[in-house]
Amino acid sequence: MSLRRLSLLLALALGAPLSVHAVDFSAAELARAKALQQRLLTLDSHLDTPANLARPGFDITHRHDHNALSQVDYPRMLDGALDGGFWAIYTDQGDRSDAAHLVERDHGLRRLMDIREMLAAHPDRFQLALTADDAARIKAAGKRVVYISMENASPLVADPSLLGFYHAAGLRLLSTVHFANNEFADSATDPKGAEWNGLSPAGKALVEQAVKLGIVIDQSHASDAVFDDLLAMLPVPFILSHSASKAVFDHPRNLDDARLRQLAAKGGVIQVNAYGGYLVDETPREERRQAEQEIERRLGSWDDMPIEKGVELARAMAELDQRIPRRRATLDDFFVHFGHLLDVVGPAHVGIGMDWDGGGGLPGMADVTDLPRITAWLQQRGLSEAQIAGIWSGNVLRVMRQAQDYAAKQAP
Ligand SMILES: [Zn+2]
Incomplete structure (x- = not known):
């Protein structure tokens, strides 16, 4: 994960020149957009x-500007008028041995604990959301909304019954797989190709159990065959928490128009992401790749790097951009994807999942403080306030409500 994420994170946040882009907004437009966001419920999926919560020196209540390791904290959420979202328990996958599965199990529980500790430490600022209606209530109380999600179900391989425990602890959104195939599902990006041709038998059982519990299923990172399995087997709609358009950029991580229409027909939602490598071809030249590795060797591994080193890291990446430039996705590229998704399925089936702190972000969209640019763009496109409200949270919460209503009806 390190290089892929590191190389995308915010080298430009330090003040390196922004790429020239056509989309721009006046101060008045941005102020109007931010004011609208403050009225609406705004969630990133x-x-x-x-x-970052366990990273040495990181404090969610402090502002971490111009830091390549951080795009989200409480002060910047206020600045960017982001009410909250789905806070992911992400787990890097090992070699799929029994020992690796135990490491992943413990890692998932550790992340869950980190989120719960953040909530416990700052009850005046953050609150756990469990139902679709909780988010608006939490916003009205002046706090930020924390839904818990899981990206990559590998922590559940050793003992799938842990899903019930995670649900009891707040899990409300579950993805099966990440960059590589696992015991539950095929990844969109495993170089070895398909292993299960979709969900494995264990993956189907996990998804069925999640549906019984009212947990929403997240298709992002899974292969198209997994999408087809979910479409066929799920009695409720599902989402893609951070994905883009295959018609705009033909990458296996993106969704084609035919499947987009199937997703929408089922009531589902695609949440557009800002991970540059999925928006355009950002593959670096070998010289650049080696220079990035050299920075990583010098500054230490990304995962354990103390937060204050993120400033130095941002500076090193900005210098590298001057010395060995690479193609980067722009805000224009992001809006081309966003616009295409809106054109194909309409505003009731699109939302926002930027992949903050996971490789998302672009020049001009460096951290959560830049989010009003999205609303300004939606306003320029002539979308109504109700449509913008749907994109910012209503659509994904509609899917959650359906999943939870379905589970409640099945319960004995
Ligand atoms: Zn991801």
């Missing part, structure tokens, strides 16, 4: 921020 994929925050990798929990990976």
Whole structure:
């Protein structure tokens, strides 16, 4: 994970020149957009921020500007008018041995504990949301909304019955797989190709159990065959928490138009992401790749790096951008994907999942403080306030409500 994420994170946040882009907004437009966001409920469906909670020196209540390791904290959430979202328990996958599965099991529980400790430490600022209606109530109480999600179900391989425990502890959104195939599902990006041709038998059982519990299923990172399995087997709609359009950029992580229409026909939602490598081809030249590895060797591994080193890291990456430039996705590229998704399925089936703190972010969209640019763009496109409200939270919460209502009806 380190290089892929590191190389995308915020090298430009330090003040390196922004790429020239056509989309721009006046101060008045941005102020109007921010004011609208403050009235609406604004949720991002994929925050990798929990990976920072145990990082040495990180404090969610402090502002971490111009830091390549952080895009989300409480002060910047206020600035960008982001009410909250789905805080992900992300787990890096090992070699799929029994020993690796135990390490993953413990890692997942550790992240869950980190999120619960954040909630316990700051009850005046953050609150756990469990139902679709909780988010609006929490916003009205002046706090930030914390739904818990899981990206990569590998922590459940050793003991799938842990899903019940996670649900009791607040888990409300579950993805099966990440960059590589696991015991539950095929990944969209495993170089070895398909292993299960979709969900494995264990994956189907896990998804069925999740549906019984009212947990929403997240298709992001899984292969198209998994999408087809979910479409066929689920009695409720599902989402893609952070994905983009295959018609705009043909990458296996993105969704094609035919499947987009199937997703929408089932009532589902695609949450557009800002991970540059899925928006355009950002593959670096070998010289650049080696230079990035050299920075990582010098500054230490990304996962354990103290937060204050993130400033130095941002500076090193900005210098590298001057010395060996690489193609990067722009805000324009992001809006091309967003616009295409809106054109194909309409505003009731699109939302926002930027992949903050997980590799998301672009020049001009460096951290959560830039989010009003999205609302300003939606306003420029002429979307109504109700449509913008749906994109910012109503659509994904509609799917959650359906999943929870279905589970409640099945319960004995
Ligand atoms: Zn991801």
